[in-house]
Amino acid sequence: MGIGSVFEAASGSVTRRDFIKVCSAAAAAVGLPAWAGEKMAEKVAKGQKPSVIWLHYQECTGCTESLLRSSAPDVAELILDLVSLDYHETLFAASGKQLEAALEKAMEENKGEYIVVVEGAIPLKDDGIYCYVGGEKAAATLKRVAADAAAVIAIGSCASWGGIPASYPNPTNAVGAPQVLAGLPRPIITLPGCPANPYNLLGTVLQYATFRSLPKLDSQNRPLFAYGRVIHEDCQRRAHFDAGRFAQLFGDEGHRNGHCLYKLGCKGPQTHANCALMDFCEVPGAWPVGIGHPCVGCTEQGILFGGDTKRETPIYTNLPIEKPTAPLAYPGVGPAQGRIAPAATAVAGLAIGAVAGAAFAASRKLAKEDRDDEGKG
Numbered sequence: 001m002g003i004g005s006v007f008e009a010a011s012g013s014v015t016r017r018d019f020i021k022v023c024s025a026a027a028a029a030v031g032l033p034a035w036a037g038e039k040m041a042e043k044v045a046k047g048q049k050p051s052v053i054w055l056h057y058q059e060c061t062g063c064t065e066s067l068l069r070s071s072a073p074d075v076a077e078l079i080l081d082l083v084s085l086d087y088h089e090t091l092f093a094a095s096g097k098q099l100e101a102a103l104e105k106a107m108e109e110n111k112g113e114y115i116v117v118v119e120g121a122i123p124l125k126d127d128g129i130y131c132y133v134g135g136e137k138a139a140a141t142l143k144r145v146a147a148d149a150a151a152v153i154a155i156g157s158c159a160s161w162g163g164i165p166a167s168y169p170n171p172t173n174a175v176g177a178p179q180v181l182a183g184l185p186r187p188i189i190t191l192p193g194c195p196a197n198p199y200n201l202l203g204t205v206l207q208y209a210t211f212r213s214l215p216k217l218d219s220q221n222r223p224l225f226a227y228g229r230v231i232h233e234d235c236q237r238r239a240h241f242d243a244g245r246f247a248q249l250f251g252d253e254g255h256r257n258g259h260c261l262y263k264l265g266c267k268g269p270q271t272h273a274n275c276a277l278m279d280f281c282e283v284p285g286a287w288p289v290g291i292g293h294p295c296v297g298c299t300e301q302g303i304l305f306g307g308d309t310k311r312e313t314p315i316y317t318n319l320p321i322e323k324p325t326a327p328l329a330y331p332g333v334g335p336a337q338g339r340i341a342p343a344a345t346a347v348a349g350l351a352i353g354a355v356a357g358a359a360f361a362a363s364r365k366l367a368k369e370d371r372d373d374e375g376k377g
Contacts, residue, residue: 022082023206025199031215031225032207040082040210050209051114053106053145054088057131057138058165058174059120063156064090066195069281083205086114089133100134107148115205116149118142121158121165122180123172130172139180146181151208153189154178155201160190160220161301178221187221189214194298194305197278200226222272222299231268231295232321234276237261250292261289265316267297267304 024037043049054064085091086106092099106114122138123130131138146152154177157163165174178188191200204223208214215223232238240246240260247255247264255261262269268289275295280286288295296315297303303313313319 022202027203027206032203036207036210040206043210049082049084050205051106051110052083052085052087052117052205053103053114053149054085054117054119055142055145056089056133057118057120057122057142057159058172059156059158059163061090061119062195063119063193063201064088066280067198067201082202083115083209086110103134103145107145111148113150114148115208116146116152117201117205118152118154118159118177119156121162121174121176123165123174124180125171125173142177142180146177146184151186151189151214152177152181152184153191153201153204155191155196157192157194157196157298157301157305160192161305163192163194163305167305187214187217189217189223190221191226192222192299192301193273193275197226197274197280199278200274218272226274226278227272227299229272229274231271231273231276231289232266234274235268235289236276237289255292258292261292261294262318264294265314265318266294267300267313267319268295269321270303270319271295271297271300273299 020038020041023041024034027034027037027040056064087099087103089099092102094102122128122142124139128137128139133141154160158165158174159177161176161178162170162174163176165172166176176190178190181188189204191204193200200223203225204215215225218224218227220227232241235241237258237260240258241262245254245257245259247259247261249255250264255264260266266289275287276289285291294316297313297319298305303319304315
């Protein structure tokens with residue numbers, strides 16, 4: 001069966017071109033070349049799709065909703081064929097015992113090969129009585145399912161470290177999947193964000209399914225392809241920052257003209273994410289800065305969501321710029337400066353003249369030494 005016919009049989013509307021396009025986008029998302037996308041497509045066409053078990057806990061289902069609203073091509077439609085989604089409480093038509101039976105079947109038939117995706121924080125207070133699914137506590141289910149998984153991916157900030165449920169005072173003692181699964185011999189991949197970009201998940205899953213390898217990770221087990229740079233480095237408004245053009249208030253002239261939002265509390269200088277490079281749901285500008293609001297730092301623990309550490313940063317507080325990139329010097333972000341005083345101009349002129357004079361004298365000395373050497377020769 002050809003690549004295109006696999007999806008035409010499933011949906012009746014997906015073309016081969018759409019299929020290759022989404023596979024190539026998934027490959028590009030993780031920094032792989034175009035041929036990697038073609039190889040992904042070939043594997044899927046042969047029926048070699050990764051089994052995915054998706055677990056829900058304390059969350060708003062925003063990561064799933066973001067996934068479902070991808071379009072052009074319809075990524076939600078294609079994902080159901082790019083991977084074998086064998087358990088997902090939100091998307092399944094079945095419920096109750098039938099749904100839980102599907103979970104056990106997927107684990108048994110794909111032992112050691114399936115991928116677990118965790119969405120939502122896991123409550124631990126009072127032995128985890130605040131979140132039961134199928135008659136089992138959240139932490140117990142997660143440990144049991146993850147034990148035989150080939151890889152575990154925590155999607156969204158809630159699953160990565162606790163997110164909103166873990167914000168102070170954290171009444172249920174909510175934590176992320178890495179804290180619950182601390183004893184596993186393999187790393188728990190985290191894809192923080194509120195929500196996480198669907199392509200970051202798709203690229204990670206398909207890379208593992210195709211090459212049996214995971215993306216390079218940072219110290220927090222976030223894929224470097226998506227979280228290796230801070231938003232400030234790639235922001236579409238970066239040119240305004242470099243030129244010293246800032247919005248001072250919401251609705252002022254600078255804000256209406258798309259100027260830099262740093263002074264309004266943008267957390268882009270310390271937020272590691274690829275929001276400025278990878279559009280959400282293929283809609284250009286569909287992220288906070290794109291619609292005129294400062295980045296809130298949802299991918300960073302301690303900025304938007306601090307958990308019970310009380311480390312949340314007020315939303316309109318400025319953060320230092322810790323990773324400057326070219327150009328070498330930035331314009332000041334303080335109040336506008338007054339005119340340059342004549343005395344200052346004179347001092348600057350003397351300094352420049354002194355440097356230029358010293359350079360001229362040094363060049364004359366070197367030239368004389370060269371002539372003396374030639375005479376000696």
